[in-house]
Amino acid sequence: xxxxxxxxxxxxxxxxxxxxxxxxxxxxxxxxxxxxxxxxxxxxxxxxxxxxxxxxxxxxxxxxxxxxxxxxxxxxxxxxxxxxxxxxxxxxxxxxxxxxxxxxxxxxxxxxxxxxxxxxxxxxxxxxxxxxxxxxxxxxxxxxxxxxxxxxxxxxxxxxxxxxxxxxxxxxxxxxxxxxxxxxxxxxxxxxxxxxxxxxxxxxxxxxxxxxxxxxxxxxxxxxxxxxxxxxxxxxxxxxxxxxxxxxxxxxxxxxxxxxxxxxxxxxxxxxxxxxxxxxxxxxxxxxxxxxxxxxxxxxxxxxxxxxxxxxxxxxxxxxxxxxxxxxxx
Amino acid sequence: xxxxxxxxxxxxxxxxxxxxxxxxxxxxxxxxxxxxxxxxxxxxxxxxxxxxxxxxxxxxxxxxxxxxxxxxxxxxxxxxxxxxxxxxxxxxxxxxxxxxxxxxxxxxxxxxxxxxxxxxxxxxxxxxxxxxxxxxxxxxxxxxxxxxxxxxxxxxxxxxxxxxxxxxxxxxxxxxxxxxxxxxxxxxxxxxxxxxxxxxxxxxxxxxxxxxxxxxxxxxxxxxxxxxxxxxxxxxxxxxxxxxxxxxxxxxxxxxxxxxxxxxxxxxxxxxxxxxxxxxxxxxxxxxxxxxxxxxxxxxxxxxxxxxxxxxxxxxxxxxxx
Numbered sequence: 001x002x003x004x005x006x007x008x009x010x011x012x013x014x015x016x017x018x019x020x021x022x023x024x025x026x027x028x029x030x031x032x033x034x035x036x037x038x039x040x041x042x043x044x045x046x047x048x049x050x051x052x053x054x055x056x057x058x059x060x061x062x063x064x065x066x067x068x069x070x071x072x073x074x075x076x077x078x079x080x081x082x083x084x085x086x087x088x089x090x091x092x093x094x095x096x097x098x099x100x101x102x103x104x105x106x107x108x109x110x111x112x113x114x115x116x117x118x119x120x121x122x123x124x125x126x127x128x129x130x131x132x133x134x135x136x137x138x139x140x141x142x143x144x145x146x147x148x149x150x151x152x153x154x155x156x157x158x159x160x161x162x163x164x165x166x167x168x169x170x171x172x173x174x175x176x177x178x179x180x181x182x183x184x185x186x187x188x189x190x191x192x193x194x195x196x197x198x199x200x201x202x203x204x205x206x207x208x209x210x211x212x213x214x215x216x217x218x219x220x221x222x223x224x225x226x227x228x229x230x231x232x233x234x235x236x237x238x239x240x241x242x243x244x245x246x247x248x249x250x251x252x253x254x255x256x257x258x259x260x261x262x263x264x265x266x267x268x269x270x271x272x273x274x275x276x277x278x279x280x281x282x283x284x285x286x287x288x289x290x291x292x293x294x295x296x297x298x299x300x301x302x303x304x305x306x307x308x309x310x311x312x313x314x315x316x317x318x319x320x321x322x323x324x325x326x327x328x329x330x
Numbered sequence: 331x332x333x334x335x336x337x338x339x340x341x342x343x344x345x346x347x348x349x350x351x352x353x354x355x356x357x358x359x360x361x362x363x364x365x366x367x368x369x370x371x372x373x374x375x376x377x378x379x380x381x382x383x384x385x386x387x388x389x390x391x392x393x394x395x396x397x398x399x400x401x402x403x404x405x406x407x408x409x410x411x412x413x414x415x416x417x418x419x420x421x422x423x424x425x426x427x428x429x430x431x432x433x434x435x436x437x438x439x440x441x442x443x444x445x446x447x448x449x450x451x452x453x454x455x456x457x458x459x460x461x462x463x464x465x466x467x468x469x470x471x472x473x474x475x476x477x478x479x480x481x482x483x484x485x486x487x488x489x490x491x492x493x494x495x496x497x498x499x500x501x502x503x504x505x506x507x508x509x510x511x512x513x514x515x516x517x518x519x520x521x522x523x524x525x526x527x528x529x530x531x532x533x534x535x536x537x538x539x540x541x542x543x544x545x546x547x548x549x550x551x552x553x554x555x556x557x558x559x560x561x562x563x564x565x566x567x568x569x570x571x572x573x574x575x576x577x578x579x580x581x582x583x584x585x586x587x588x589x590x591x592x593x594x595x596x597x598x599x600x601x602x603x604x605x606x607x608x609x610x611x612x613x614x615x616x617x618x619x620x621x622x623x624x625x626x627x628x629x630x631x632x633x634x635x636x637x638x639x640x641x642x643x644x645x646x647x648x649x650x651x652x
Contacts, residue, residue: 015478015479015482016482018479019479019482019483022479023488023491026492026495027491027495153633153636153637154629154633156636157580157629157632157633157636158629159584159587159588159625159628159629159632161587161588161591161607161625162607162621162625162626162628162629165607165610165611165614165621165625166618166621166622166625168614169614169615169618169621173615265484268484268487269484269487271486271487271490271592272486272588272591272592275591275592283487286487286490286491287490287592287593290490290491290493290494290594291593293494298491301487302483302484302487302488302491305484305487306482306483306484309481309482309483309484310482313482
């Protein structure tokens with residue numbers, strides 16, 4: 001188990017390294033003159049040349065990439081041998097062209113908003129998805145089952161940017177039950193934080209719980225036909241114990257997979273949700289950075305998001321062995 | 331199943347191919363018929379969009395300032411976004427362009443980009459999956475790792491990020507700016523993240539079929555690799571490929587709309603559902619009809635494709651049950 005974990009972390013790091021190389025190559029080889037972008041409006045050729053030196057853009061690309069990677073692990077110093085030298089601490093991802101702030105700082109600054117959306121929404125969609133799936137499976141063929149699965153199918157075909165706008169129109173503009181979505185720190189103003197997060201949570205949960213409901217239902221129905229369930233019944237276990245301890249547990253494996261991947265990609269930035277509700281999270285940061293061609297920030301957000309996806313993949317594989325005794329990791 | 335039929339006196343015994351059996355199952359499926367009909371309506375709307383410009387005597391790009399409320403300057407006159415006999419779905423706030431025509435032409439853009447991206451992703455996915463599964467060993471290792479890396483990319487974010495870069499590249503090759511570069515870039519970007527899903531499924535199937543006796547037999551009489559892959563193995567894969575394609579189309583439609591909504595897609599004046607939704611954002615509280623129409627169209631089309639995809643899967647794989 002430990003050996004497997006270790007191997008997965010190594011291969012995950014390698015994948016992340018390749019992702020970073022590709023991102024780096026795409027943004028720095030292709031004709032988009034970073035120095036010109038960093039220069040801003042009042043720009044002179046002289047200034048561009050100086051920025052090129054300052055950002056080390058005059059160096060060959062492999063050296064630039066090497067320094068970039070070195071910056072992530074041990075930090076780096078820009079303009080080392082001059083008065084204007086600038087220290088960039090350990091996980092250094094460079095400086096934003098737009099604001100001149102360290103990218104790492106920007107990412108950490110935006111993380112709480114994204115974290116709030118992802119954690120709140122995932123709790124909600126798991127609750128809705130699992131419970132409606134379980135009820136559907138236990139009451140298969142009844143009107144409850146048909147209604148909830150019909151809802152799930154429709155919800156799975158809806159889009160965040162559509163539902164989000166419609167819900168905002170109803171609950172914020174017409175009924176005025178909720179404030180405009182946004183982000184305030186939950187530690188300073190917990191009530192405001194919750195009120196502003198309700199719409200993003202509900203929108204995401206509404207759309208995503210559909211998939212979980214369908215997965216739970218089909219997984220449970222499939223497991224109910226298995227021999228071990230019959231054995232458990234023959235032993236005289238109560239149907240409550242059978243359904244929750246045996247059937248649901250076996251049905252959890254695919255749900256854990258999907259949940260891990262959904263949460264992982266959401267943590268990297270709920271791009272559309274944050275865009276629709278105008279919430280200053282990682283997704284919003286990345287869309288802003290793309291619009292402004294702020295390459296260090298774009299690179300940083302893509303890498304950060306890839307990191308979450310890869311980590312989620314590893315965690316999911318490890319959880320498999322816990323949930324399903326048949327899985328042996330080698 | 332066909333026991334009764336074959337026992338009937340005088341009835342010729344009929345051999346039915348799996349394709350025919352699947353087709354007959356689909357034909358009995360009411361959901362499949364309704365969703366296919368819905369898709370057909372949208373396709374027809376997309377194809378016949380120019381006819382409506384002729385009927386309505388206006389074009390999707392023509393401004394109609396007379397339909398807007400001059401005191402507010404931007405909002406359509408009348409209820410529900412200015413729906414009238416002349417403007418069936420109302421008019422666009424600020425410009426007064428006809429929403430029905432923009433919707434019909436938007437269906438054209440959305441569908442053609444989504445279908446092209448699906449086609450490209452399927453071709454790449456099938457070729458990579460076949461190669462990877464058939465050759466195994468090092469080639470498989472390299473290709474499988476490539477798929478893993480592509481899947482590790484945050485797709486929407488990366489697609490957003492590479493769009494301007496690709497656009498710059500195409501422009502530097504002399505392709506004119508605007509939608510002439512935007513649309514090919516979108517197709518490339520969408521298929522770039524779509525192919526690994528197809529490749530993985532094809533690869534898995536090829537690995538099991540590769541060892542079957544009929545492939546062995548063909549190999550033993552000296553069939554070439556190309557013959558083995560395309561004539562012996564590929565024809566056995568159409569069912570899983572068809573299912574994947576059917577379920578891939580709605581994903582492509584929504585991704586296309588999402589990219590355009592985020593500003594990395596089709597640009598005005600070309601109409602597109604994602605672009606309509608994006609354009610509706612500043613007006614959603616005063617003119618919700620304008621948000622509702624493209625959003626609901628998108629929902630209906632995606633739902634129809636999802637339902638049809640489910641039906642196709644059920645028909646091709648009788649073991650799977652609803």
